[in-house]
Amino acid sequence: MNTATIAHDGHGHGDHHPSGIMRWLTTTNHKDIGTMYMTFSLLMFFLGGLMILLVRAELFQPGLQFLKPEFFNQLIGNHALIMIFGALMPAATGFANWQIPLMIGAPDMALPRLNNWGFWLLPPAATLLTLPFILEFFGVGDGALATGWTFYAPLSIQGGIGVDFAIFAVHILGISSIMGSINIIVTIFNMRAPGMTMMKLPLFVWGWLITAFLLVITLPVLAGAVTMLLMDRHFDTHFFIAAGGGDPILFQHLFWFFGHPEVYILLLPVWGLIPHVLSTFTRKPTYGYKAQVYSFIAIGVLSLVVWAHHFFTAGMPVPALLYFMYSTMSISLPLAVLFFCWVATMWRGAMTFETPMLFALGFIVLFGIAGLTGLVLADVAADAQYHHSYFVVAHFHYALFTGGIMGVMTGVYYWLPKWTGHMYSEKLGKLHFWLTVISFNLTFMPQFFLGLAGMPRRIPDYALQFAEFNAISTVGAFILGFSQLIFAWNIWKCIKGGEKAHAKVWEGAEGLEWELPSPPPHHSWEVQPKVA
Amino acid sequence: MSDAPQPTPQQPQRGHRRLVLQLLGLTAGSAAFGFALVPLYDTLCRQFGINGKSSVNAGEEKDATPGKVDLDRSVTVQFMSTLMPGLPWEIRPLETSVSVHPGELRTTRFLVRNASGEAVTGQAVPSISPGQAAAHLKKIECFCFRQQALGPGESKELPLTFFIDSDIDPNIRELTLAYAFFPAPANPKGGPQ
Known part of the structure; x- marks a missing residue:
């Protein structure tokens, strides 16, 4: 993706930027930085995927075949951290960098140098996270973080140097994300085109603001x-050592006070971009704009007060259990409003099924399954049975793979022609979609049944009665993993060339970004547009 | 910022500075909130007896007075002990359960023996279930108030003096006082109660 914007330098004034590697190290252009975020995200997506394919290979059959349990433990936690902090969050920030200035009529992000710094903190953080794998290979330390991505004390207090590396990686990733967020908020508040009031903001921008x-x-x-x-x-x-007066449960509270909103952090940008895609390919205006904005806000606020449903079984007084159960379930109300608006947007629309639309539709159906199984887990009585089982694993992959990753893919196919100036291959896109959706369900649907049958998560071995479903799941995972190569190949081809894209790539598209040529000039909106 | 465009006149950079400072303030506030949750959590747990934590600290609890003995009721108190990894001790309560009237002062003992050939210091951490009862079990004297040092092979009877206060929910007829024995940390921030 690196060459996406190289081809169209030389517009307007002030284009004296260095070429080669120095261009990317020193760039303050929102499009360059957006491209770097997306590239980084794609690389991490494959790294995280590779880790979990090793895990699935081990789980293909009962017994221990390929991996030592210690290494298995390292892979699962790092898979999660890399997918969340390395793939999904940077992808969302990449979208924000590329799209927010184009969509609100701003010349660039508000704080361009901060933007550059925010990106360049990511590669060191990813290195810190994965370095212990390599160090162990050379006999230094005992490998990477092996506690699962949640760092639960007291296990993480006993862990080796991998825990320290992961702690510093989280610090750096946190700084990067906070800087990115501050930049985005300032851009949205201060850089909107004249006439673009808050209630005229595109929904994608609203989602990102929350x-x-x-x-x-x-x-x-x-x-x-x-x-x-x-x-x-x-x-x-x-703090967390009981013998010294601390409390390990406190760590779970602190972690999930962040961890639950994190789910919505990953999903809100996607919920923001889906309505644009639906509206484009049904050739109808978005249904219920205000309702969706208020739902975003409601979900954002509620997400801050429901965290303890992640550890119902840790021991809590009954009133607390009831509070966290009902507040968690209440999130399904604004979410149901969103689903209703998505479906209502499509109602009697003139629909066509280009790749982004297929991904958006797949997102709605599969993410719905995530929501419904989430209600089961929010039920205190049921959760006692399903907690820490594969039911939970299946649930959050329906939420974060279809809700997060497939949402990102929707956005990539939707905006890639705008970014590169070329159309991607519709044939490859559709092949990618169908392989992804089928193999995703093949991977994770059996895990619901494994969980219901009582298979615990995070264990490298399992009882014989789980063998068939695990074998199916592993086959699905390998198809799913290798299908993503089609995605990467399609993106690469689209960058390199292909049919020229019009300014308004999609016939039904609405919004400021489609008024600029494809690809947009290096400096877009030097004269801010006026929004009626 | 060489290739960043100049801000347009209607959006001066000054506006950015103010908003950035406000957002940094919010970040700092969130960080402070995170650390404030530590004492807040402790206080809430003790106040409401969550997680079986006692309601007051050692100093206050030592001065608690039993008040009137309620002979009409009795509560069974069970004792448990768990050895945490790394402590080469043997421990057991000398009485596994006792029946007391609310307000009645009672002393029981735990037997500990250092099974290793070296001096070892341990720390007992109590937990009471059901959680609602935690606030009503008052320990006047407890080996858990301080670290316990045992010489090589030494054994000791550790005393515990407590009462159940008469405010306890009449529906609670049985409660469990469990001690987890940890290797004492090098540098305690004040023993747990």
């Missing part, structure tokens, strides 16, 4: 929690 606020509010709490963990590990404090 995400940015959630990041600013919750990431410092995570940073604080891992800092306390670091101090417990090395500086004789006892």
